[in-house]
Amino acid sequence: MKILIQSAKIISKGSPHHLKKRNVLINSGRIAEIGDKNYQADKVIDADGMVLSAGWMDLGAYCGDPGLEYKEDLVSIGKAAAAGGFTEIVLLPNTQPTVQTKNEVSYITQNNASRLVQLHPMAAVTKSCKGEELTEMIDLHEAGAVAFSDGLKSIWHTDLFLKALQYLQKFNGVLIDHPEDKWLSMFGQMHEGITSTALGLKGIPRIAEEVAVRKNLELLEYAGGRLHIAHISTARSVEMIRAAKKKGLEVSCDITGYQALLDDSLLTDFDTNYKLSPPLREKSDNDALIKGLKEGVIDVLTSGHLPQDDESKLLEFDQAEVGIINLQTFASQVATLSKSVEIEALIEKVTSAPRAILNMEVPKIEEEAKANLTLFDPNAEWTFTAKSNLSKSKNSPWIEKELKGRAVAVFNNNKHWMDV
Numbered sequence: 077m078k079i080l081i082q083s084a085k086i087i088s089k090g091s092p093h094h095l096k097k098r099n100v101l102i103n104s105g106r107i108a109e110i111g112d113k114n115y116q117a118d119k120v121i122d123a124d125g126m127v128l129s130a131g132w133m134d135l136g137a138y139c140g141d142p143g144l145e146y147k148e149d150l151v152s153i154g155k156a157a158a159a160g161g162f163t164e165i166v167l168l169p170n171t172q173p174t175v176q177t178k179n180e181v182s183y184i185t186q187n188n189a190s191r192l193v194q195l196h197p198m199a200a201v202t203k204s205c206k207g208e209e210l211t212e213m214i215d216l217h218e219a220g221a222v223a224f225s226d227g228l229k230s231i232w233h234t235d236l237f238l239k240a241l242q243y244l245q246k247f248n249g250v251l252i253d254h255p256e257d258k259w260l261s262m263f264g265q266m267h268e269g270i271t272s273t274a275l276g277l278k279g280i281p282r283i284a285e286e287v288a289v290r291k292n293l294e295l296l297e298y299a300g301g302r303l304h305i306a307h308i309s310t311a312r313s314v315e316m317i318r319a320a321k322k323k324g325l326e327v328s329c330d331i332t333g334y335q336a337l338l339d340d341s342l343l344t345d346f347d348t349n350y351k352l353s354p355p356l357r358e359k360s361d362n363d364a365l366i367k368g369l370k371e372g373v374i375d376v377l378t379s380g381h382l383p384q385d386d387e388s389k390l391l392e393f394d395q396a397e398v399g400i401i402n403l404q405t406f407a408s409q410v411a412t413l414s415k416s417v418e419i420e421a422l423i424e425k426v427t428s429a430p431r432a433i434l435n436m437e438v439p440k441i442e443e444e445a446k447a448n449l450t451l452f453d454p455n456a457e458w459t460f461t462a463k464s465n466l467s468k469s470k471n472s473p474w475i476e477k478e479l480k481g482r483a484v485a486v487f488n489n490n491k492h493w494m495d496v
Contacts, residue, residue, distance in 0.1 A: 078103045079492065080117035081451060081485075084128035087423045088441040095420070100128060102447045105490025110443055121485065121496050125455055129423045130439040131163025131448040131488050135330060135430040136198065136252070136306055137381040137403065138228065142183060143172025148383040148468050150184065153403070154193040156466040158493040160379070160403040161450045161483025163193055166434070168227035169200040176200040176211045178219040185220045192491040196222045196434075198252065201240050207233040210240065217247050222434045225252035225306070228353070228382075230288055232258055234295065241301035250302040250433055255288035255313070256354070265394055267340040267355040275343065277393065280355050282310040289313045293320045296327060304433055305329040307380065309354035311364030318373045328433050329373070330425075332380030333402065333409030336365035342473075348389050348396035349473040352380070369417045369425070376433065377413075377425045379406045383469030401467045404460060405474050411454040411481020419454065451485040451496075458482050 081100040086093040093110060101109040101117060109115050134157065140147035157165050167184060169175035175184070175197050184197040199221035203209045205228075213224055224244060231237045231253050240251050261284040266272050268279025289305060293316060296303045305317065308329050320327050340356045350356060368374040382399030389396050402409075410422050427450075428438045439448035460474045485494040 078117040080115050080120045081123050081128060082120055084123035084126050086441055087127055087129045087420050091441050093441060102487055105447055107443055107445050107447050123451060127452045129450055130427040131486060132161045132426040132450045133430045134162050134165040134379050135376050136168055136378050137165045138168045147385050150195060152468045154191060156403040157193045158486050159466055161407050161452055161486060163448050163486050163488035165193060166196045166198050166222060169198050170205055170227040174200045174204050176203055178215060181216060181219040181221050192488055192493060198223045198225050201226050201231055202236060205229045207231060210236055213243055217249055223250050223252050228254060230254050230256040230258060238295050238299050241296060241299040245301050250304050252304045252306055253292055254306050255285050255292060257284045257287045260284035266343050267357050269340060269358055271340045271343060282312060285310055285354055286312045289316050296325050302326045307332060307354055309335055309357050309361060311361050314364050314368040314373055328375040330376035330378050331365055331374055333377050333406045336362045337409060337412055346393045347473060348393055349400060349471055351396055351398050352400060353398040366416050375429045379403050383467050384471045385469055389471045399471060401469055401472045407452060407483045408479040408481040414454055447487040449487045450483055453484050454481045456482045
């Protein structure tokens with residue numbers, strides 16, 4: 077099948093077509109032609125006002141498969157990811173059993189040859205993500221694990237964190253950590269501030285994150301290696317990572333698409349969909365995150381996709397689990413962020429930057445290249461409905477809400493998804 081993407085703005089650094097409007101013809105999974113001609117095709121997409129880039133990659137989505145498939149399985153997360161503009165996603169290791177052996181890695185990757193959305197496993201650093209004993213990371217790397225992390229849990233054991241940094245240097249692997257001091261955040265329900273006081277909820281102070289960030293950076297400076305700090309949320313975290321980069325440390329970081337756009341005032345109605353980890357902070361933190369995105373201190377945007385079933389979310393606020401589904405709604409956050417940050421920089425944070433951290437090749441937009449592409453319409457107005465939700469869970473504050481900005485097509489592995 078020949079598909080013509082007509083008049084799309086191409087964002088692909090290093091390409092001669094970067095920031096230019098072009099017609100792109102896709103034939104049998106490859107980019108057949110790029111230019112100004114109206115090529116013959118079976119399907120024509122009028123992409124005027126849209127952005128065409130390398131396929132988006134999510135550096136850390138959660139899927140309950142294996143063990144918690146009722147929250148999300150490998151099929152449903154692939155469908156939701158494609159509808160959200162992603163052609164590749166990295167899955168966190170916090171499943172049952174934990175992704176910590178070759179079998180669990182191959183379980184995730186075994187069907188990639190036939191998938192539109194490629195699933196890449198992140199393997200656990202410590203067994204069962206308990207922080208007590210290291211996994212066999214070299215074996216896991218050889219089996220196909222693309223990064224190492226305890227996922228939703230912070231690597232609290234300082235000596236194991238240090239040893240992991242040293243161990244991963246054997247194959248230039250990257251350590252990914254969710255920075256949180258579990259003692260300082262224990263029993264916390266939301267950001268510690270005026271709103272938490274008014275609501276009578278125990279707060280999670282900024283320092284619970286910042287102590288972990290500082291510790292991690294000092295261990296990195298001591299041991300060397302490569303560190304990615306996931307899901308930062310405070311202004312001080314941005315400052316510390318900025319300073320570490322100036323020192324020359326090999327550190328990168330990310331935020332979720334929503335973290336810089338939402339704040340703790342949204343919790344006044346006790347909506348458990350806004351109960352997140354890290355928690356929504358204050359406007360001053362959001363401003364610092366936006367500045368970090370502009371300056372390149374924050375390298376990557378992730379979805380923060382964390383599906384939870386009704387029994388985990390439809391509870392009193394202090395009993396509810398953290399998390400939000402955000403694969404399909406992520407593009408609307410990119411569109412909103414583009415009001416403050418150049419769209420070219422944002423696209424880089426979901427295409428080339430996550431792949432560089434994982435030592436993976438960035439898909440090219442050139443003739444004869446395999447088509448691994450995302451077509452994004454920043455101006456599309458749409459409603460995320462319960463019917464259009466492709467996740468097995470529905471813990472989202474945006475269901476039945478009008479949004480602006482969405483992915484309209486993805487191409488990968490000689491397959492495609494389109495909604496145009």
